[in-house]
Ligand SMILES: Cc1cc2nc3c(=O)[nH]c(=O)nc-3n(C[C@H](O)[C@H](O)[C@H](O)COP(=O)(O)OP(=O)(O)OC[C@H]3O[C@@H](n4cnc5c(N)ncnc54)[C@H](O)[C@@H]3O)c2cc1C
Ligand SMILES: NC(=O)C1=CN([C@@H]2O[C@H](COP(=O)(O)OP(=O)(O)OC[C@H]3O[C@@H](n4cnc5c(N)ncnc54)[C@H](OP(=O)(O)O)[C@@H]3O)[C@@H](O)[C@H]2O)C=CC1
Ligand code: HEM
Ligand SMILES: [Cu+2]
């Protein structure tokens with residue numbers, strides 16, 4: 055992921071992934087920087103204009119596809135829908151023709167190649183060498199390598215570079231590997247709209263970019279062939295973005311689970327010889343899950359607070375954050391979604407609490423006890439109100455989190471402008487944290503001050519979870535004090551402490567690059 059100088063988790067999420075990956079400026083080729091941010095945010099496709107637009111320069115042209123598999127078929131469908139003529143080259147055209155739209159011509163590999171200058175190679179890398187017979191007819195043509203690998207850096211050279219080495223008389227362009235066959239078939243409306251493209255030949259790259267654009271995708275220039283490796287790794291990198299957050303949540307889950315197990319099951323077993331093991335599947339889990347959800351939610355907003363602290367301390371926003379903070383800022387989305395996941399599970403578990411058999415036995419037991427003791431009124435007003443409030447507040451918190459989760463879907467995020475998205479993610483998300491705190495506090499109530507609640511001197515779990523969220527809330531309150539708020543806002547608008555000195559005497563390490571001043575969103 056591209057590292058931005060500022061606390062730009064949101065930025066890097068919504069805009070092309072690194073400063074290099076600006077969309078092509080078509081039809082005006084030029085420095086990518088010329089594109090305005092608006093162009094990046096707004097999809098280039100419309101239902102209307104792009105598909106099969108006859109005025110587009112690339113439409114109407116004949117495109118070749120080698121291979122007749124899933125990818126080839128979806129690609130053919132999309133190309134035909136976008137107004138291209140398609141010719142498919144197969145080793146067995148008779149058998150495969152029925153799988154393709156009738157507008158596409160399916161023929162032998164050599165025949166297909168002769169009819170076109172642009173050929174998508176929809177064949178696995180392992181079979182590239184079997185195409186060598188076609189070398190003569192392929193001379194001077196553009197080959198598009200769409201292949202993916204099964205693991206990161208599986209081969210020494212990228213698939214595209216390998217293809218180029220097999221066909222030195224062709225121009226190879228890497229692209230389209232980041233879109234799935236499914237995305238191609240359903241059109242660019244769903245899934246990722248960006249197509250990352252690289253090649254050593256500018257002209258060929260522009261041709262493929264035009265084709266991508268006519269098909270409704272957003273071509274992104276990734277530079278020359280040496281980027282192919284990076285492009286091929288992108289589809290494989292999706293999961294690693296989740297790795298740290300998943301380990302974090304599992305780690306938290308284990309810690310809280312053990313803690314709750316000791317308090318709710320082991321303690322009664324050792325101290326009173328009571329068998330409470332039935333509590334493990336639901337009660338212990340339902341004490342653990344909300345704690346994980348709540349702490350993870352606060353971990354989404356903690357890095358923003360730390361970033362603000364650093365910005366205030368350095369007096370500038372142009373100084374790089376330490377790597378760990380950078381990483382953390384970039385993983386907030388995944389941490390947040392996992393928090394939402396745990397909270398949703400917690401809600402379902404909570405709804406199930408009263409329907410359990412153990413709960414019914416306990417109710418009857420209490421009722422019998424009350425009857426024996428001839429107590430008539432067992433209504434405790436305070437308890438009633440406490441529960442009404444904490445459940446209601448919990449539901450609101452979950453509702454807000456659902457809103458955050460929904461807006462993190464790419465198709466919805468794309469339909470919001472920057473301010474709307476940031477209001478939901480930043481402001482409403484923080485309000486969800488506040489309300490969750492209220493939920494936890496009203497649930498916990500005075501339990502923290504009750505000696506009986508301390509099992510093995512361990513305080514009730516909820517008191518532990520309050521630590522980080524309350525720190526975050528306190529910090530946010532402090533940052534909203536007028537003097538600090540203004541300073542922070544000035545820094546985030548580009549003001550720097552002692553800026554003029556630094557412009558006269560630029561720092562030798564180049565940490566304060568003035569070039570960045572204008573590049574921020
Ligand atoms: C269910 C759920 C789903 C989520 N989905 C997403 C998602 O899809 N995408 C995503 O990115 N996050 C997502 N998150 C994470 C989280 O909501 C966002 O990262 C959120 O924006 C963090 O807010 P913040 O106020 O802490 O930080 P920020 O919004 O980063 O920053 C706080 C304030 O500082 C300002 N600011 C920050 N950096 C700069 C800067 N460099 N220059 C100028 N001003 C700056 C901002 O405008 C803001 O006012 C999700 C969280 C949850 C719980
Ligand atoms: N499926 C997807 O979602 C995506 C696929 N890709 C890439 O597209 C390429 C094709 O993938 P996909 O369509 O799924 O794969 P398939 O296995 O479905 O298709 C591969 C095709 O390659 C052709 N082929 C040519 N030479 C050989 C050979 N010697 N041995 C076997 N097959 C040969 C075959 O067509 P014929 O018999 O007609 O010659 C076959 O249909 C791969 O490189 C993949 O990484 C990239 C992004 C997404
Ligand atoms: C529909 C929404 C929700 C409902 C119905 C709900 C219900 C409950 C219930 C019944 C309890 C008590 C559990 C018990 O008796 O052991 C509880 C506790 C708790 N809830 Fe929720 N809740 C909801 C949403 C949330 C959300 C969104 C969060 C935070 C992200 C959260 C965090 C907590 C925490 C931290 C506890 C204390 C756990 C403990 O220490 O025992 N809840 N909730
Ligand atoms: Cu990166």
Ligand SMILES: [Fe+3]
Pocket residue numbers: 210211212280282283284
């Ligand atoms: Fe490489």
